Every structure is written in C-alpha cells, then in structure tokens.
Amino acid sequence: MPTPIISKRAPIYADVPDEKWNDWRWQLSHRLNTAEDIEKVIALTDSERKALQTQGLFRVDVTPYFISLIDPEDPNDPVRKQIIPVSEELNAFTSMMEDSLAEDRHSPVPGLVHRYPDRVLMLVTTQCASYCRYCTRSRIVGDPGQTFNRQDFELQIEYLKRTPQVRDVLLSGGDPLVLAPKILEELLTRLREIPHIEIVRIGSRVPVFMPMRITQELCDMLAKFHPLWLNIHVNHPNEISKELAEACDRMTRAGIPLGNQSVLLAGVNDCVHMQRELVQKLTRIRVRPYYLYQCDLVEGSGHFRTPVAKGIEIIEGLRGHTSGYAVPQFIVDAPGGGGKIPVMPNYLLSMSDHKVIVRNYEGFVTSYEEPTEYKSHDPKTCKFCLSKRPEPGQAGLTGLLDGEQMFIKPQGFDELHERGGLQHRLKDENKWKPLGIGSSEPTE
Numbered sequence: 001m002p003t004p005i006i007s008k009r010a011p012i013y014a015d016v017p018d019e020k021w022n023d024w025r026w027q028l029s030h031r032l033n034t035a036e037d038i039e040k041v042i043a044l045t046d047s048e049r050k051a052l053q054t055q056g057l058f059r060v061d062v063t064p065y066f067i068s069l070i071d072p073e074d075p076n077d078p079v080r081k082q083i084i085p086v087s088e089e090l091n092a093f094t095s096m097m098e099d100s101l102a103e104d105r106h107s108p109v110p111g112l113v114h115r116y117p118d119r120v121l122m123l124v125t126t127q128c129a130s131y132c133r134y135c136t137r138s139r140i141v142g143d144p145g146q147t148f149n150r151q152d153f154e155l156q157i158e159y160l161k162r163t164p165q166v167r168d169v170l171l172s173g174g175d176p177l178v179l180a181p182k183i184l185e186e187l188l189t190r191l192r193e194i195p196h197i198e199i200v201r202i203g204s205r206v207p208v209f210m211p212m213r214i215t216q217e218l219c220d221m222l223a224k225f226h227p228l229w230l231n232i233h234v235n236h237p238n239e240i241s242k243e244l245a246e247a248c249d250r251m252t253r254a255g256i257p258l259g260n261q262s263v264l265l266a267g268v269n270d271c272v273h274m275q276r277e278l279v280q281k282l283t284r285i286r287v288r289p290y291y292l293y294q295c296d297l298v299e300g301s302g303h304f305r306t307p308v309a310k311g312i313e314i315i316e317g318l319r320g321h322t323s324g325y326a327v328p329q330f331i332v333d334a335p336g337g338g339g340k341i342p343v344m345p346n347y348l349l350s351m352s353d354h355k356v357i358v359r360n361y362e363g364f365v366t367s368y369e370e371p372t373e374y375k376s377h378d379p380k381t382c383k384f385c386l387s388k389r390p391e392p393g394q395a396g397l398t399g400l401l402d403g404e405q406m407f408i409k410p411q412g413f414d415e416l417h418e419r420g421g422l423q424h425r426l427k428d429e430n431k432w433k434p435l436g437i438g439s440s441e442p443t444e
Contacts (some may be wrong), residue, residue, distance in 0.1 A: 005285075007242040010068040021064075024213035028129065028178070031061040038062075038084065042072040047266035051085035056308040058300055059142030060085060062130045066209045069238055078236040078268045082132055086303070089133065103137075106337055111148045111262045115339055117170035122156055124148060124187060128175045129209040132233075134263060134301040136333075141174055143395065157190050160197065167198040177213055181221065188225045200225060203261070205233040206373040207247045209294030214247035219254035235269050237277045245285045252286045259290035262328065264311050265304045266295075272317030279318065279326040289328035294343075297335055308332060308343060316345045320361025379393055379403075 013021065020026045032038050035052040044052070051057060062083045070080045106115045113121040123137075126146045140146040160166055169191055176184060189256055191197050202222075206213050222228055228274045230251060235242060248258055260282050264270060269278065279289040295304050311330040318327045329342045349365065350357040354372065359365045379385035379402065 003143055005240060005242045005245050008068050010064070010070075010072070012040050013064055014065075024210050026065045027210050027212060030064050031130070032059045032064070032067060033062070038067070041067050041081065042084075044084075045086075047087040048084050050087045054087075054090065057085055057089055058133065058135065058138045058371050059131050059147055061128075061142075063210050065212070065243070066130055068373055069241065076267065077238075079238055081268050082134075082235060082265070083130055085133055088303035089300040091302055092299075093305070095297050103337070109159045110152045111371050112156045112159060112258045114159075114163070114166070115337065118165055119170065120160070120166050121170050123173050124153075125170055125174035125179055126174050127173070127178050129178055129206050130426060132205070132263075134265060134295055134298065134304045136296045136298050137174075138298060138300065147271065153187070157194075157195055160191070160194055161384070162195045167196055168201065169197055170198070170201040170203060172203040175204050175206050176202050177218075179203045179272055181218065185221055188222075188228075190358075194349065199227050199229065201231065203231050203233070207232050207244060207251070208234055210239070211243040211247035214250055216250060217257070218391070219250045222256060223254040226255060229257050229259070231261050232287060233263075234278065234287075235262050235265060237274065237281050238279045239322075240285065241276075248285045248287055254443055260287050260288040260293045261293065262289070263293045263295055263304075264306055264314070264330075266306045268304070268309050270306050272314045275314050276318060276322055279323060279328065283323065283326045289326055291340075292330045294326040294330070294332045296333060312345055316361070319345070322429075377429045383433075 009016075009021070010243070032041070035044060035049050038044065038048075038052065052060065060083075066079070071077045074080070103113045104113075106113050110112055113123070117120070123140075125148065126137075126141050126143060128141060131142050135141050141160070160169065171187070176187075179277065188200060191200055201362040222230075232248075232357070234244075251258060262269065262278070265336065269275060275292075282289055292311060292314065294308055295301055295306065297305075315327065315330045330344060331340045332343055333340050347358055347360070348356060349359055354370045356368045357365065358368060385402075398410065
C-alpha cells in the first residue's frame with residue numbers, strides 16, 4: 001500500500017481553530033518574514049540569521065502552512081532551503097544576471113513577454129503567497145513598487161487583440177492565484193473575449209504554499225473559462241501533503257489538467273531516487289510531471305546551481321525506470337532570451353541512410369531498419385501546410401526543413417564575411433585607408 005499522505009501543523013499553531021487555519025486569507029495575513037517570527041518555528045542557523053537581518057535581499061514571506069512542512073530539527077530540510085534565506089545569497093558567481101532570461105527585452109508592453117510565435121507570458125502581479133529563494137523574477141517579484149496597474153493591464157489586452165498569431169496565454173507573475181477573486185475573474189473574462197485566444201494557462205505555487213486557497217468556489221469560477229490548464233510547482237516529495245492532494249483533487253474534478261514544474265536545486269532535489277519518488281507521488285495525485293528546470297543564473301541563486309549533467313543523470317534514472325508520463329522534460333532556459341531548450345540523454349547512437357542504432361534505459365542496443373521507399377506528404381497539397389499560421393520573424397530549423405529558406409545567418413554575418421565589400425564601403429566613406437594586405441588603421 002502507498003504511504004498515506006499526512007497533514008502537518010507546527011506546534012505554535014496547535015491552538016489555531018481549524019476555520020482560521022483553513023482560511024487562505026488568514027494564512028496570507030499571518031505570513032512569517034522576520035528572524036523573530038521564524039525562530040518560533042525553527043532554530044535558525046547563523047547563516048540564516050545573518051541573511052534575515054541583511055537589508056536588500058530578496059523578500060522573505062512564508063505561510064504558516066508551508067513553514068509547518070519543515071522538520072525543525074533538520075538544518076538541511078529541503079523545504080527550509082527553498083524559503084529561508086542564507087548568507088550564500090550575498091555571494092556573486094560567474095554569469096550571474098538580474099534578468100537571466102532577457103524577459104524585459106521581449107516585452108512589447110509592460111508585463112507581457114512575447115518570445116514564442118503563438119504564445120505569450122502575461123505577468124499579472126508581482127506578489128506571491130511565499131517567496132522562493134531562487135526566483136527567476138526576483139528583480140520585480142515581491143516588490144510592492146513594481147505592481148502592474150490597470151493601465152498596464154489594458155495595454156496587455158490591446159496587444160493581444162491586435163496580435164492574431166497568439167493562441168495561448170500563460171498567466172504568471174508573481175502568482176495569479178493571490179489576486180482578488182473578482183480581478184482574476186475579470187482578467188479571464190477579458191481574455192476569453194478575444195476570438196483567437198484558444199488556451200489559457202496559469203502557473204501557480206499557491207496550491208503548494210497555501211492549498212486552502214483552492215476552494216470549490218474558485219474551482220467553479222475557473223471552470224467557466226475552459227480550456228484552462230494549470231501548472232503547480234513542487235520540488236520535493238515532502239511538499240505533497242494531504243491538503244495539496246485535496247486541492248489538486250478539487251481542480252481535476254473541475255476539469256483542469258494539472259502539470260508540475262520543478263527546479264533542479266543543489267541540496268534540495270539533486271538525487272535521482274528522490275526525483276523518482278517525487279514524480280510517482282505527483283502522478284498519484286493526478287499531477288503530470290511537465291518540466292524539470294536547470295536553475296537560472298539569477299542573482300542570489302549560486303548556491304543552488306548544479307551541473308547540467310546532474311539533470312541528464314536524473315532523466316536517465318527516470319526514463320524506463322518509471323511510467324513514461326511521469327518523466328518530465330529537462331529544460332535549460334537559455335540565458336539571454338533563447339527560450340526553453342530540452343536536454344536529455346543520448347538514446348540515438350548512430351544512423352545511416354537506411355538504419356538507426358538506438359539504446360534503451362538498460363543499455364540494450366538495437367537497430368531499427370528505415371523504410372527503403374518512403375514518399376513524404378506534399379506540402380503543396382496538404383491543407384495544414386497551406387493554411388499554417390503566419391510566423392513573423394525567423395522560422396528557425398522548421399523553415400529549413402520546410403524548404404522555405406536554405407540557411408540561417410546570425411546578426412552581422414554578412415558584414416563579417418563580405419570583407420571585400422565592407423572594405424570598399426568604408427573606404428568610400430573615408431573612415432579608413434588601406435596600409436597593405438591584411439592590415440588597416442582608422443583615419444584621423
């Protein structure tokens with residue numbers, strides 16, 4: 001029999017009536033954020049106390065419910081490490097960035113990121129129920145001065161109305177489920193009024209930080225806006241409580257498909273056996289593991305980083321060793337705005353014009369014979385090819401495969417490689433004079 005999922009409550013909350021404990025508004029209003037408050041639940045280490053007393057670090061707030069999941073006797077508790085700051089956050093590291101994913105550069109209007117052709121990220125708040133110490137958006141999240149106002153919201157909606165290639169909107173922030181219920185409902189209503197918006201997704205850690213927010217009333221409201229999908233964020237099996245299981249059950253019964261996005265964190269979940277338990281527990285509560293992210297290069301997160309090889313090792317230990325739908329994609333979100341890049345073990349070993357060599361999770365190697373007579377579909381007569389959505393900008397590898405283009409050139413490629421032409425242009429503009437073969441110097 002599976003181990004039963006239990007409920008936990010820290011001793012200092014033993015006398016809190018159930019009606020208060022299970023009220024998400026009470027949880028929000030009683031969050032802990034000072035060394036004095038947190039030390040009532042766990043004994044702080046010197047590193048934690050120093051961080052909590054340091055000005056300028058990323059915001060600290062944790063719900064009574066979530067801090068109750070911590071083992072107060074274990075300074076290396078995996079839940080504790082995610083929400084209690086340590087002095088290592090003060091340390092700089094190579095390639096550290098404020099906006100590691102270059103989201104601001106892909107924002108046509110405030111709070112909206114349009115990086116991929118048919119979908120956008122819509123940031124609707126900068127507030128969360130609790131704050132993860134490795135937050136990708138720590139440059140804005142948690143800062144009351146960075147909130148999105150009504151004018152920003154209207155600009156986002158107007159952009160979506162005039163951008164018909166967008167069919168999928170992901171609501172994030174901050175956390176959309178901390179919004180006032182009427183504001184969230186208005187936002188979803190406005191999105192559903194745009195004909196070309198087919199899918200709405202919500203990224204939220206509220207079910208994990210504060211599962212009592214997932215009321216039946218909320219689920220009924222969300223169900224009015226189908227197709228609506230929701231990804232939660234669980235990093236360790238210890239976060240899967242009775243309350244989270246019940247919250248997920250309410251959402252799935254409302255027809256909301258659930259996925260999970262984890263972040264690979266040193267000292268928290270960088271163990272293949274722990275990851276196997278995590279994905280299996282998630283599928284038991286009807287949450288499909290979706291992504292396992294490599295930790296971003298965000299300021300303050302250096303102590304959480306692992307080698308990319310650790311993520312590949314974890315996928316190696318999941319694929320074939322558990323259900324296929326329990327294996328997430330391992331993702332490196334490319335620094336500089338390149339987007340999500342899936343990385344996985346090499347199962348394709350070699351190929352020829354008629355055969356491929358592949359291996360399985362046990363190391364069993366086999367060959368697969370390719371067809372000798374294959375007639376590809378004709379894109380000139382395929383109704384899907386003929387009616388495909390326009391994709392502005394570079395088509396990427398699909399453009400090469402479709403035959404729409406023959407090559408992809410990086411920015412500045414022509415100037416670099418047309419050396420003769422460039423030399424003549426610069427000479428004509430009187431910006432330099434030739435000194436001899438292979439050398440030149442600027443003019444005065």
